Amino acid sequence: MTTGKTAASAATSPSEVASLYKYLRVTDVADAMDGIGYFDIGLVSRDVRPLWRGMKFWGEAATLRCVPANRPMWKLDSTEDIVAAHGIWFEEVGRPAGLGDLPPGHVIVTDGGGAREVGFWGSMNAMAAHANGAVGIVTDGYCRDTAEIELQRTPVCAAARGRTIIPGRIEAIEAQVTIGCGGVQVRPGDIVGTDDDGVIVVPAEIAGEVAVHARAVLIADMHARRRVYEKLGRKPDETVDIEAVEAYYAGK
Template sequence: MSLAQTPAATPTAPRERADPADLGSLYQHLRVVDVADALDGIGYFDIGLMDPQVRPLWSGMRFWGAAATMRCVPSNRPMWKLDSTEDIVAAHRIWFEETGHLRLPDDLPAGHVVVTDAGGGREVGFWGSENTMGAVTKGAVGVITDGYCRDTAEIERQRTPVVARYRGRTIIPGRIKVVEVQGTIACGGTQVRPGDIVGCDDDGVIVVPAEVAQEVAVHARAILLADMHARRKHYEKLGLPLDQTVDIDAVEAYYGAV
């Protein structure tokens, strides 16, 4: 396979079986709608629903994991004029050396989701094709921002799992600054805390508070399986070839240990 045909590798491989000790694994096969229905069922109406404008950048994306959070604000300081091509290429390094740059811890467990509160500032491509791949190499299964992402054609080609409100063009220096990591944030109109379970698919993004995540996973799994059984009957009556969305045996086998 040529480089042009090769999608970006994902170091965090899908799990073969659900692990009761790993909350993220309990959500692997679930749809966002299953989880939304389960949250409704325990009285958490509209809790965790991100703004519908915060959407996957390419169709077919799905991920679940524990949130790792970043909070940004407008920098309120302009970038200074750079004097050479070399410095312009190194603008981010120069900016960060001068102003500082908070980063997420390096020891986050594999399978986390980076969730970014962009601070409501003007257009800035805080996330792009290179640094999102960097997040994946450190174990992230997804990146979510309620701000901008740039290099979006490359992100789609790479199949890098990025969710954003807007597609942008500009770079970080002089526009945005990370002021807190691993704190409680607001993203897409909903609260997100480190350890909350976050997921996305083509329908959007949802956040499950950690204290109810185990219970919600149980109810959502039952909702999914009931839907699969009903849809499979329609497939059979219509003579449609069965696909993975009605592969009940695979889902039941995956959750066999929980």
């Protein structure tokens, strides 16, 4: 098997490294990080979880830092203005540059800044981010419209479900900077992933090595589980499809 150092040098960009994580479980990655001495590093708060079962993604981090707004939204004069409240707010306070032209495959990681209940992410803007190439969104704040998020299968992990809108409650002030999310440092280009067990962040400098060790953990576990499947007479499924995993990683 290729060594971690060789794999890291062969995968020269974060997107190439992220491809090494395709089949990995969060637990495989956590085991690999433990194995090289990164105990409990990258474990995003257990409060930050997928909003629907079966969600899984891996990608390079694109970061967004938010803070609580220091002024309320002003009173609006008409139904039309209320419908257009977000546009009016952003015209006044602006938006940070840096997330508009990202390559496909990124994960938008959002530092909610401790703002009170506010649906910074919702069914429309999260779906639009997904359509524009984000493989996932992670926030230690709130997400609203969560029934629609699940119906759309929009990949959002959030700490809580919210009801209110952005104007007057939260401002996005910086993009593509080092942030904290769920108690973990996240930098642009770090590898971020989730599944039903939670969210993990792998620092970019160890991501190639971690992927190699985690792959070995996964394949060993698949062999062990398939032997038990056979003993029980259980029909094999994709979680014990060792051949597919080994074929994908051949030469990587």
